[in-house]
Amino acid sequence: xxxxxxxxxxxxFVSVRALGHAEYSVRGKDVVCAAASALLxxxxxxxxxxxxxxxxVELDRKAGRMVFIVPQDLEADKRQAVEQLAVYFYPSILxxxxxxxxxxxxxxxxxxxxxxxxxxxxx
Numbered sequence: 001x002x003x004x005x006x007x008x009x010x011x012x013f014v015s016v017r018a019l020g021h022a023e024y025s026v027r028g029k030d031v032v033c034a035a036a037s038a039l040l041x042x043x044x045x046x047x048x049x050x051x052x053x054x055x056x057v058e059l060d061r062k063a064g065r066m067v068f069i070v071p072q073d074l075e076a077d078k079r080q081a082v083e084q085l086a087v088y089f090y091p092s093i094l095x096x097x098x099x100x101x102x103x104x105x106x107x108x109x110x111x112x113x114x115x116x117x118x119x120x121x122x123x
Contacts, residue, residue: 001102002036002064004093006086007109012079013086015069016040022103032103033064035096043089044068050081 002022007014018040022033047055047068056069070082097104 002033002104004036004040004097004104004106005109006090006106008111009072010111011072011074012083013070014072015067016043018066019064021064022100024100024103032096032100036093036104039089039092039096040066043085046085046089047082050078050085 002018002020004016004018006016018036021027022030022036024030024032027033044057044066047070048057051070051074054071054074056067056071058065058067060066074082093104094106097106
């Protein structure tokens, strides 16, 4: 199962942490894993283009691990662009998780540190 956790802080989007494999099919032919990976990689690529080396990134393909953390001291225009990217990409990831709840679990942690949503539990 892919576990994806999005963190929201007082200033907005903070991070995404994804770990695991969907196990919908064998590696290399797993369309659920490919869909989630493509969305996460596109989101990450856009953040890298926007923030450059200010974005903290951790990748481990074998473990199926992807982490990206946005600095919280961004200028207002960059913060707005980061939030817009979250608006574009996050709903698509939630949609895949809702369609494949046995393969993807999406959670969100709010500024208080409490889980505020769990996409797989919505069905």
